[in-house]
Amino acid sequence: MPRPSHPQTPTRMLHRLLLAGAAATTLALGASAWAAEPIKIGVIGEESSVAGASLTKAAQMAADEINAKGGVDGRKLEIITYDDHSSAADAVRAFQRAVNQDKVSAVVATYISEVALAIEPWSARLHMPLITAGAASTDIPKHVHDDYAHYKYTFMGWLNSAFIAQSICDAEQDMLVGPFHMKTAVVMSEDAAWTTPLDEAYLKCLPKAGLKVLDHIRFNPDTTDFTPIFNKIEGEHPDVIITGISHVGVQPTVQWHDQQVPIPMAGQSSQATTSSFWKDTNGAAEGVITASAAAPGVATTPKTVPFTNDYIKRFGDTPAYDGYTAYDMIYVLAEAIKRAGSTDPDRMVEALEKTDYVGTIGRIKFYGKDELYTHGLEYGRGLVTGVDIQWQSGKQVAVWPKELAQGKVIFPTFVKLPQQAAK
Amino acid sequence: MVGLQILIDGFAISSLYGLGAVGFTLMFGVSGVLNLSHGGIMVVAAVCGWLAAGDLGLGVYAGTLVGVLAGMLAAYATYFVVVRPIQRSRAIPREETEIFVLTGTLLWGIMIQDGIAYLFTDNPVTTRPLISGVTSIAGVRTPQNEIMIAALCWAAIGLLWLLVNRTRAGKALLAASMNPRGLTLLGFELSRMYLLVWTIYGVLAGIAGVLLASFLGVSSANAGQLTASAFSIVVLGGLGSVSGSLVAAYLVGYLETITAYLIAPTLRPIPALLLLVLVVYLRPQGLLGRR
Numbered sequence: 059m060p061r062p063s064h065p066q067t068p069t070r071m072l073h074r075l076l077l078a079g080a081a082a083t084t085l086a087l088g089a090s091a092w093a094a095e096p097i098k099i100g101v102i103g104e105e106s107s108v109a110g111a112s113l114t115k116a117a118q119m120a121a122d123e124i125n126a127k128g129g130v131d132g133r134k135l136e137i138i139t140y141d142d143h144s145s146a147a148d149a150v151r152a153f154q155r156a157v158n159q160d161k162v163s164a165v166v167a168t169y170i171s172e173v174a175l176a177i178e179p180w181s182a183r184l185h186m187p188l189i190t191a192g193a194a195s196t197d198i199p200k201h202v203h204d205d206y207a208h209y210k211y212t213f214m215g216w217l218n219s220a221f222i223a224q225s226i227c228d229a230e231q232d233m234l235v236g237p238f239h240m241k242t243a244v245v246m247s248e249d250a251a252w253t254t255p256l257d258e259a260y261l262k263c264l265p266k267a268g269l270k271v272l273d274h275i276r277f278n279p280d281t282t283d284f285t286p287i288f289n290k291i292e293g294e295h296p297d298v299i300i301t302g303i304s305h306v307g308v309q310p311t312v313q314w315h316d317q318q319v320p321i322p323m324a325g326q327s328s329q330a331t332t333s334s335f336w337k338d339t340n341g342a343a344e345g346v347i348t349a350s351a352a353a354p355g356v357a358t359t360p361k362t363v364p365f366t367n368d369y370i371k372r373f374g375d376t377p378a379y380d381g382y383t384a385y386d387m388i389y390v391l392a393e394a395i396k397r398a399g400s401t402d403p404d405r406m407v408e409a410l411e412k413t414d415y416v417g418t419i420g421r422i423k424f425y426g427k428d429e430l431y432t433h434g435l436e437y438g439r440g441l442v443t444g445v446d447i448q449w450q451s452g453k454q455v456a457v458w459p460k461e462l463a464q465g466k467v468i469f470p471t472f473v474k475l476p477q478q479a480a481k
Numbered sequence: 482m483v484g485l486q487i488l489i490d491g492f493a494i495s496s497l498y499g500l501g502a503v504g505f506t507l508m509f510g511v512s513g514v515l516n517l518s519h520g521g522i523m524v525v526a527a528v529c530g531w532l533a534a535g536d537l538g539l540g541v542y543a544g545t546l547v548g549v550l551a552g553m554l555a556a557y558a559t560y561f562v563v564v565r566p567i568q569r570s571r572a573i574p575r576e577e578t579e580i581f582v583l584t585g586t587l588l589w590g591i592m593i594q595d596g597i598a599y600l601f602t603d604n605p606v607t608t609r610p611l612i613s614g615v616t617s618i619a620g621v622r623t624p625q626n627e628i629m630i631a632a633l634c635w636a637a638i639g640l641l642w643l644l645v646n647r648t649r650a651g652k653a654l655l656a657a658s659m660n661p662r663g664l665t666l667l668g669f670e671l672s673r674m675y676l677l678v679w680t681i682y683g684v685l686a687g688i689a690g691v692l693l694a695s696f697l698g699v700s701s702a703n704a705g706q707l708t709a710s711a712f713s714i715v716v717l718g719g720l721g722s723v724s725g726s727l728v729a730a731y732l733v734g735y736l737e738t739i740t741a742y743l744i745a746p747t748l749r750p751i752p753a754l755l756l757l758v759l760v761v762y763l764r765p766q767g768l769l770g771r772r
């Protein structure tokens with residue numbers, strides 16, 4: 059049965075109209091009446107995972123900031139988000155929909171290599187600029203390098219696995235080999251596309267950094283009970299476990315802590331890069347070291363701290379590593395569109411290749427056509443190196459590189475360090 | 482050394498499997514329902530316990546109680562929203578009720594799983610252990626929480642045994658699993674038996690969920706796996722046989738642990754599944770099944 063209409067409807071309607079008018083005026087004033095059609099950017103994340111949700115939130119934040127300052131050449135930047143449920147098939151569908159239906163001008167997507175590798179060919183086929191927010195497989199830039207004419211539309215917004223490994227090896231040499239006299243390591247990685255090149259690079263660079271690799275363990279990301287793995291590692295008596303984990307994180311960390319595995323964990327533990335990890339693990343994260351894009355309170359660049367603070371204010375938690383990159387990449391895209399003077403994909407690619415932008419993660423440049431990792435994020439001091447953080451009493455403390463470090467490496471009491479063992 | 486390690490680790494996980502499966506099989510015995518949202522209910526208990534202990538600041542013990550209560554409520558919801566309407570529906574032919582219940586609970590489980598993933602992400606939740614610290618058992622460093630979990634599981638199973646064998650309501654429940662029609666002739670209300678069995682089931686699944694969260698961690702993505710493991714344990718032990726389920730739980734728990742330690746952690750569930758196939762071929766009624 060339809061509801062009887064309210065007797066006061068006309069006044070109410072007037073009220074609403076006035077309110078709506080006021081809201082519209084505020085919006086128009088705030089954004090100075092958009093000159094033309096908005097520029098749409100598709101952002102493909104995954105709302106049910108910490109990293110995937112951080113990606114879309116941070117991208118939206120960047121767009122809001124750009125719009126508050128007048129948009130891109132007077133055009134509003136509009137973010138359209140999609141959820142790929144971390145499935146390659148869903149991501150491809152989202153990508154196609156973004157291009158064909160929603161008519162976006164560029165796409166920022168995913169932190170999962172398998173997903174990035176699935177949409178990369180579609181960026182080539184549909185001539186759609188694509189920047190990945192966190193996927194690390196070295197195959198992504200290799201495809202661009204090997205078939206530049208077709209694949210040139212794909213760029214990487216975060217370091218690839220080879221550089222992540224290099225960064226970690228450099229960090230372990232400075233943090234663990236020097237001060238703690240660590241000599242041996244076991245590599246423990248989840249079986250995924252991004253860890254294949256990561257492990258390959260680990261096995262090469264760890265010995266150079268002074269850590270002999272005693273064993274190399276790859277486990278199924280569906281693993282729930284890590285006891286047998288830790289047990290095996292403990293039997294080999296390494297000084298440190300070098301991790302390569304992103305799909306998993308909470309469970310190995312909690313079990314490592316509850317079982318008091320006496321070997322420290324360092325390397326890459328992507329879930330540990332976000333502040334909710336402490337709560338998720340009930341503090342079991344204490345002592346865990348991971349590489350990250352940036353850290354709260356650490357001024358990698360003048361933009362890092364303000365962004366982190368604004369993000370916490372708006373969403374409650376600190377951004378995950380791909381939150382930093384997604385935020386930066388929206389700015390990188392906006393600048394490229396300004397430089398190109400249009401959203402024509404080929405001109406955008408040319409403009410993106412000229413990117414030299416200081417974002418929250420460092421100075422962002424992409425490798426060129428003739429370099430090994432074409433369109434990959436450039437790695438190095440003065441560019442992007444990443445930061446190593448350690449969880450200490452509920453806080454992420456930057457411990458590497460030296461110029462950004464906020465504190466020293468401290469391990470929980472159950473961890474046995476080499477000097478102690480020698481005594 | 483590895484042998485003892487397997488013995489200890491296998492015991493804790495097997496006890497949890499047993500607890501999860503006992504309620505599952507009891508319910509099948511009494512009301513003929515195979516609840517495929519089992520894993521979902523365990524996840525609800527785990528997530529609610531985690532929320533209460535952490536975000537609401539109730540601490541680990543109150544959090545555990547909230548989790549168990551949530552498991553019970555989730556079981557009631559499953560019964561009243563999904564199972565009972567299907568059982569009472571006149572539109573569904575009598576002989577197809579079971580298949581509809583199976584489908585209904587399966588879909589319900591998926592809804593729970595996706596709902597939790599949407600609201601709380603599919604990141605695993607872990608609750609603080611009831612007691613922290615480790616003890617050395619003949620050289621094997623064992624978290625005290627693991628011992629506590631095994632003890633709690635057996636306490637719950639023991640209480641269930643007392644309930645079924647020593648109380649009037651419990652005896653009626655046992656009778657219902659043997660001959661429901663006979664029970665109604667004696668003047669028992671079957672619907673009250675159903676409610677009782679769903680309550681017991683909910684509490685057991687809740688305890689299992691909360692304890693699992695403090696042991697290995699629970700994610701909404703595990704819901705299907707948890708249902709599958711309870712289901713295969715119950716089929717292995719014999720549908721409706723509580724003791725069969727317990728035996729099967731230890732068999733599966735130890736097979737998995739041995740595989741994980743001695744062969745490869747990646748192959749963990751495989752041998753138990755092979756055993757299940759073998760049992761279904763050679764002894765379809767299960768190890769201790771009557772039917």
